[in-house]
Amino acid sequence: MSKISLDVFHRYTASQLDAICEFNPAMDIEYGEAEGTKYITIRDVLLRPDDFREFISKFPCEDRNISIEQDNNTHISSKAPGFQQPIDKTYFPIMGQNLYTIGRNHNLFKYRQEDAKFEYYTNCCYPGMKAYNKNYLPHVDPFSIASNIYLTDVPNSGTSFFKFMSPSGKEYYSVSELVRDKEKGFATYKRGLEKYDLNSGWSEWKYYTGDHFYQRYHYIPGEYNSCSMYRGNRWHSITYDSVNSTDVRYSIVGVLV
Numbered sequence: 001m002s003k004i005s006l007d008v009f010h011r012y013t014a015s016q017l018d019a020i021c022e023f024n025p026a027m028d029i030e031y032g033e034a035e036g037t038k039y040i041t042i043r044d045v046l047l048r049p050d051d052f053r054e055f056i057s058k059f060p061c062e063d064r065n066i067s068i069e070q071d072n073n074t075h076i077s078s079k080a081p082g083f084q085q086p087i088d089k090t091y092f093p094i095m096g097q098n099l100y101t102i103g104r105n106h107n108l109f110k111y112r113q114e115d116a117k118f119e120y121y122t123n124c125c126y127p128g129m130k131a132y133n134k135n136y137l138p139h140v141d142p143f144s145i146a147s148n149i150y151l152t153d154v155p156n157s158g159t160s161f162f163k164f165m166s167p168s169g170k171e172y173y174s175v176s177e178l179v180r181d182k183e184k185g186f187a188t189y190k191r192g193l194e195k196y197d198l199n200s201g202w203s204e205w206k207y208y209t210g211d212h213f214y215q216r217y218h219y220i221p222g223e224y225n226s227c228s229m230y231r232g233n234r235w236h237s238i239t240y241d242s243v244n245s246t247d248v249r250y251s252i253v254g255v256l257v
Contacts, residue, residue, distance in 0.1 A: 010058070020055050021095040022047045031106045034218035036173060037161055039230040040106050041220060045149060049225040053151040056122060056252060061085040065130060069202075081135050081205070081238060082125040087252070089119050099147050099254055103229055109145055109256070118254040123148075125157075125249040129242040131205045133198050138162040138214050140175055141232025145256035153224035154240065154247045156207075162214040162235040164189055174234050205242040222251065 012020075028043040046052055063083040067074040078084060089096060096118035103109055109116075138160075148159065164172045166188050172178050178186040192213055210216035219239065220228045230236070232255070240249050 018094045020052050021092045023098045037234050042227040045227040059085040079135050085122040087120040119257055120254050122252045125240045129205055131203045136206045136208045138235035138237045143232055143255040143257045146232040147229040147254040148251050149227045150222040150251045152250045154249045157240045157249050158222035159220045160216050160239045161218040162216050207241040
């Protein structure tokens, strides 16, 4: 087949793309802080959330879990659960401007706009999803700010924040705090982390809310058409029950790089 029809292409104008991700003028913005972790919650953030979800759901992706299960091979370096769809930022310049303005106006960061570039990918967690190398455990991000826009409403699902308490009773909220610690908290943390056996491969997904090692101190529910924005360098994790839930959890993450 050497010919192709224009009908197979989904083409948009710049104005149409801007309208798909338009923010709601009546959105509700709430600033919060929990044990030094600053965050913003925006409710009713998108004017047309269903249209936006329909648009981004069509982007192709590699499901890392399926790749590893079937071929023991993947092109994805991320350790995130479920699957992600990378989406080029050129689709959503207006979204990036809006996220920047909200974060800057609420003192979540002090970057100049010309230095603040958002990149996007989706997170999709689904019923029956397995954990790989215990990736339900808390992690820190390789970028500064994360903004998570939830496009589904799944009970008991959202983002949890954790701290590590050393045997001496000192609390740590990030890897960088451990590294800077003069009491050698990082060595204590590494020894404790070894007990999780992070190279154990496949296991049942765990609805993780903390244990003797990580203590959950804050939880932001993933409400439909809400956005949570926070610093990614503090330990956090996806809260989702793939064992008992019958609902897909779908969101788009804009990260400030």
